Amino acid sequence: MGSFTPKSFAPLDPQSFSDESKAVVDFIAEYYRNIEKYPVQSKVQPGYLSEKLPDTAPYAPESLDDILKDVSESILPGLTHWQSPNFFAYFQANASTAGFLGEMLCSGLNVVGFNWISSPAATELESIVMDWMGKMLKLPSSFLFSGTGGGVLHGSTCEAVVCTLAAARDKTLEKLGGSENITRLVVYASDQTHVTVKKSAKLIGITKSNFRVIPTSFSTKFSLSPENVQAAIEEDIKAGLVPLYLCGTIGTTACGAVDPIMELGKIAREYKMWFHIDAAYAGSACICPEFRPYLDGVELADSISMNPHKWFLTNMDCCCLWLKQTKFLVDSLSSNSEYLRNNASESNSVVDYKDWQIALSRRFRALKLWIVIRKHGLANLMYHIRSDVDMARRFEALVVADRRFEIVVPRKFALVCFRLKPELESEGSKLNRKLLDAVNSSGRAFMTHGVVGGRFYIRVAIGSTMTEEHHVDDLWMLIKEKAQNCSYSN
């Protein structure tokens, strides 16, 4: 051990807090200014960082300057730059100054609002913001606190799905009268549903063979067919199984497909199943009247979730979950312990969000979403969605105008799915993988891929906060440039 001897130290001294925080603000602002200089997808090799950093913690303190130097020299080269305007991969995680300010306040106040009394403002602001957001999406009042429902902020869609699945499971097991019935419960989703639903079902103890993956196809633009869902349910009932949970998606990850919410909702009602709507990506768009029709039928759902941390200018992490009958969530997730007992909770006049989520502890995420909404206003938030969709439309038109390319699945939001047309269908995958690799390895843009109906294609998700029209045009130029070298024979 070193020879450093600590004296009294003040890890939260307001003056050095202020000075050092401002240095980091400058560091991040400079990062944003230079962000286009980095290769979008990191070019490091596995294990690169362990060669740069010591393998044990330092004994003596180190300076912020030294730490920021290491961030610049060792961390930044190993990042894939999600905030780059040339990031078109997965779905974006669009940060904003407003979201960042909210995160700062959340982290600076550092309260742990597990129940109302532990910080009433954290609970009450969350309930208010959930109603604001629900009203922006024109959710029925049955999902709002001002109506008969309510909402909560989770960290991820997966958490929202795990919690609603558990609520549905416990409600149904109670009705069936025995926990051994857990092996009879069946969950339904499509082959386009996010993999998180399958993972969540497994996590809460649904038998692996009781997770139904309903196939979709080009004929429905990869949206779930109500007839196929109903047929699967009928078959399971005949086999003595119990339909539990159906997940419909608004804006699937692979290709942005939208499931028919109204029809699925009717089926779920008929069979008394829990119906959850996963609007993680495209839920944000539904604040615009022109996209709101995708939500028609939401009144038939039991729960709906969407992620402001994707397309709503809200820094990670933030997932909104609304429920109609919050009682079932609380029944399944509540926990009581003597040290948490307090008059407010026992009066039943307050929300204790620990009973609406997996963990006991929780961050004050509502500040972030509240500031995002206020600093932009609904007007600018709609403007933001529409400008991304316009850019995607522009990109789509460029693809369509070039006869070497084709759109694979029609665009609905700001995700464009396209490919180089192969001479032989069997070569499509190889050809487009080559193009994708060429673009990504250039460092000038980063896209990912999908496969639907056996067809490999390239996904361009537009929506990084700093992306402007010229970035989209540059991307298209880059794709065309790289496509030159992707001859069909190679």
Add this chain to the structure above:
Amino acid sequence: MGSFTPKSFAPLDPQSFSDESKAVVDFIAEYYRNIEKYPVQSKVQPGYLSEKLPDTAPYAPESLDDILKDVSESILPGLTHWQSPNFFAYFQANASTAGFLGEMLCSGLNVVGFNWISSPAATELESIVMDWMGKMLKLPSSFLFSGTGGGVLHGSTCEAVVCTLAAARDKTLEKLGGSENITRLVVYASDQTHVTVKKSAKLIGITKSNFRVIPTSFSTKFSLSPENVQAAIEEDIKAGLVPLYLCGTIGTTACGAVDPIMELGKIAREYKMWFHIDAAYAGSACICPEFRPYLDGVELADSISMNPHKWFLTNMDCCCLWLKQTKFLVDSLSSNSEYLRNNASESNSVVDYKDWQIALSRRFRALKLWIVIRKHGLANLMYHIRSDVDMARRFEALVVADRRFEIVVPRKFALVCFRLKPELESEGSKLNRKLLDAVNSSGRAFMTHGVVGGRFYIRVAIGSTMTEEHHVDDLWMLIKEKAQNCSYSN
């Protein structure tokens, strides 16, 4: 709707990012400077905030000044001030400048490191920091990446427990050869184990009646008795059940009890159960040689978790989980989807942390813990723990020296459990509740309570970052002052 018409807007413009972030830094620094002026526990009434804020989102953008004014006037009064030096409730959530800087970088870079390729630095720094932390705790190399194990950062102990329970469940069900055996699996904990374990067991589908709560008592200072655990296991086996998971705790929430890790580990080995150690609170102390003996026997555990967001100067949220056989975690939690496929993952040469946690998405939490460790160094981190323990020892001595009071459970770390001695045991609860309410409602300090062996007591958890000796002395003065009015007859 308003008349505001949005023009082009730039939600992440570096200059306004910098200006506005600095304004918020100043706001938070000012909050810290004034933090002792607020009542520690909020005095608002349920529903207070909905009277102050509009019930719908604004259409036009609002200024940061207006927002910060609302934070001051509407949010701060509704906070229970976890960063106050007079906060002695629950366990502390000790923030630090270092932790805040890490949160800023995490939020500013806003990368989503679900797999290696999506931001290699996020994954690799996490693995490196988990090894640093593991070495600081002198964990056997079987828990380190540099050995044969590995670690991951979760958001909470609950997530760590859910994930390890699921891993144990799936490993055991595989061995038993059928998912219907889920109803035979049994989880063991004590009546002092955090309620999160019971909640987690229910979440992953363990039958409610198969959660064993082993009673503890004054005779073992509320530590789990190995004999009682073994007896419960034997009884379950006789009944045809399958022992699955045993949780031992280092520093229980109610009274800071420590379970006998070595003995429990031997039992778990004997019955081939998963043994998890929950060191959420007191794990931090184990970086000091004088506390490390509590971890003896950790080599017999399958997993161990502790929360830097409690007592390790790391802002929310941050929970370290180490495992010996990471394979079982990954087997249970892995999910694959075409859009996530990449060469690095398929080469099996990298860690994909999405398979080590509940959600797909994840924040770059490792930055925070890395900066906390570097900016303080092991020397100052030990100093920090020891100074809190010294203050607790000082407070304990004050209690002991006053014959009206007594220590209820002997102190091990920085949590003091005491009470006013009642004339009649049957009046102890009423008397101490009255004292607790009197102190808390003064606004000058905030403490919580516990009940062990039927005895109600007051918990003083020392460890808020800004707490100094004089705060502890003031607390004692306040308690004595209020105790004057708690006559035995009232």
